[in-house]
Amino acid sequence: MSKRYLAIWFPYLLTDQMAVKQEELLGTAYALIAQERNKQMIVNVSSEANKQGLRANMPLADARITLPSLQTFKFQPQKEQKLLNAMAEWFIRFTPQVALNPPDGLFLDITGCTAWKSEEQHIEEIKSHFTGKYHIKLGIADTLGAAWAIAHYTKGQIAKPNEQLQHLLNLPAKALRLEEATLQRLAKLGFHSIDSFIHIAPSTLRRRFGEKINLKIGQALGHKPEAFEAITEPNPYEERLHCIEPIQTAKGIEIAIESLLENLCNRLQKDDVGVRNATLSAFRLDGKLQQISIGTNQPSIHIKHLFKLFELKIKQIEPDLGIELFIMGITKVEELPKQQETFWQVQNQTDLGEIAELLDRISIKAGKNAIRRYLPQEHHWPENSIKAVTDLKEQPETEWQTQKPRPTVLLNQPEPIQVSAPIPDYPPMTFTYKNEVHRIAKADGPERIEQEWWLSEGKHRDYYYVEDEKGQRYWLFRSGHYDIKVAAQWFIHGFFA
Template identity: 45%
Template sequence: MPRFMYIWFRHLKTDWFSRRRPELRMLPFVLSSLQQGRVVIVAANSLAQAQGIDVGMAVADARAVLPCLEVIDDLPELASRLLKTLGEWCIRYTPVTAIDGEDGLLLDISGCPHLWQGEGAYLKHIVTRLRDNGYDARAAIADTIGAAWAIARYGRVKPIIEPGEQLDAIRSLPPAALRLDPVVVARLNRLGLVRIGDILSLTRQALRRRFGTELLLRISQILGAEKEMIVPIEPLLPFSERLPCLESICTASGIGIALQRMLEALCAKLQQDGKGLRKAVLTCYRVDGQVIRTEIGTSRASHHAIHLFKLFELRIPLIDPGPGIELFVLDAAATDEVSSLQQTLWAGDTDLESPALGELLDRLINKLGSDVVHRYLPDERHWPERSFKAAASLEEKTAAAWPCDRPRPVLLLSSPEPIEVSAPIPDYPPMLFRYRGRLHTIKKADGPERIEREWWLEKEEGQHRDYYSLEDAAGARYWVFRSGHYGMENTRWFIHGFFA
């Protein structure tokens, strides 16, 4: 049997302003916004309401009633933002929370209250926490969403309706508790139907004829004959673990233990379904209402609890426990099928597909960022610095082969550095060159190897390069090139690499 809880925030927006500016707590104040050329009150606090000022009045009229009234500009989107935050805060009590309209939260609490020793204590706990934080909240628990909504807003007797008793509980409530259109409510009132009990005594045919199907639907919903769907703030993930803590946790080792326990449970579930984790999000709900998120990613689907814990271990120092964490939620945000790798017969050699390598890379990437690990594939380009490209993945292959017919230096400078050269005759290798202030006398040389520029890719004018391999008297080997033809005005010499 499902159970629902509805929390109604009577003065949601004004409570928030009072929380931010404590001096407002003792003053009647309203929030106003410009609507069709009039400044209209959109929210009023309880003190203002006690003076007869309510939502929908023009500010000028309200000022006439109460000259000392404080008027504050309304913030658009404030209500939905506040409800979202409050809804996320409520996830510590149940995983399914939803926003209802402008001023309410709906919680599917089926199977949750026993953790707080029953529904009475559960409701009291939530309402007390909200009231301590300055929110004027009313809550009710019932079998149906409609009944919880009605009792929270209009109930006067008791907030918790025992299973199956919603009919008796709503009989004495006004028709507005049925969540109806104001026009229909006005019509009901005009006809003298001022209690839900009066409406229920009429036949369904008569109701449908006079008030349309909406009223019948609402009645079915409140009594539980018709199911209602709720849209949770956080979509429920198939693989998710929750760990509520009796004592709030504020040490790194405590977080570690909690993580280990959740990961083991999560991985057992994943393993059963043959799935592996690609992305996991750890959400820590702090006692003071803050929510801290941290996430990890893996390069390959994994349900290896120890490995995943190692990835999270690097993040633990970044989690600020503040006054303490009371609930951990671990969600598998992305999962994939695990390709069950056949274990290699001769263990010892890693392949690019081996899980051990994948786990190492996951650790590096999660600590240092995704751009630290590179793997290169040959690229069919002319210039040496462009003759290789970064591979997108460990599996990527290319049809191009590594060129190995020409000598290539083992170290290549990221950009060629200019050198001073003296060469005897055109297109002969240099006799000597000066690099970083040192003179190198060339004993042996090879070349030239002309490498054309890639004019079809380049925007600016460039020159071809003539590369020479040189060896000096000490045996050091260099790769230098002349950019452009010999003896031209813009011809320059560069050193580009060192041979082994």
């Protein structure tokens, strides 16, 4: 299949955007200006200003002579780039392959995208969306160069496959995107249109005009390659679903999700990989994008389970006037386990997959970081004695230490507290944590934990298990020995259930 490209040109990109935001500018002549050395130059003009003879790169003083009533605004280049990026993201609804053509154009690789709509229908849909908002010109051809030329120098045409030459012949030489110096040399020799020199031998053109003219001709005709740099990396696991009628109901969204998941999971199964992260993008009629994402604890191609995860988030999608396109992309995949394993020695040897799916559903409801798994490590220091893991199949390298009580919630780092203790080596009578005073009703300790001298230097810790008058229990410690000359440092390190 030959490549097909759609070139899009917004001749008044920035000025049209201003008119969209400020309706009083519609139908008026205005320009964007910038300071260049010691004079002000026009960078962009509105369509009305263009009709009255104003052009980009014209000194503002000359423009004022032609049109004294011209309104001017400061040119902000960062806005132009930001707007073009936003336009590119909007066009992803037509194809995942969208490239920037600064400062005011885009390229779309629409190869294979005409199974749902014809090229003519795509053009009409794009034009209807921008009518009354942005001036837009379009061209379709087998090559980027030909599509660009058609968009910029015709009223908008579609060059059928392998017919780009016929569409280029009557266009001006500048339609090949040649350098200004080359265009001037061509004009001096009377070569004003492409048909006047395109059939000249390449060696002759190279001697007269340099190698670049042959490169541009070759790229326009498809004889030489031209780089296409999409704004997003192509996703090998992505499915699209165009809607015959706009979808406005939750049931319609569910049907779309099931259809997309079925196609994706069949492809994933053939490659022996499963879903770890997936995103559903819903493109509304008003141009706005709605997205929901899911994640799993282990690779999965279980369609019902993945659907349930998306189903829990469907309420976050607001269809408004309706959704016209759904795109589901698998953003992270991992190899499927070769055999089903078990973890956590429970009596009925619960299947790992079932536990993982349960955790996935809880994570969707409670939050991504609501569920964590920890394993023990060979360390005395409490904060180093456990490690967080994401793999449900990972087994502990040592046994959990259960000889002495440990808090169910351990702070990543101990936090300082203020205490009142009756005599040295006694637990405190009260302690203040986050501006709240806790009166101790019961206490046990101390349990001394020495610093791991082979890893770092520091004082030992004397830990106490305390319970306040409200029945809440805490794990406190004093750092180092009691010293009458220096106030003892106390910390809170955890909370018991």
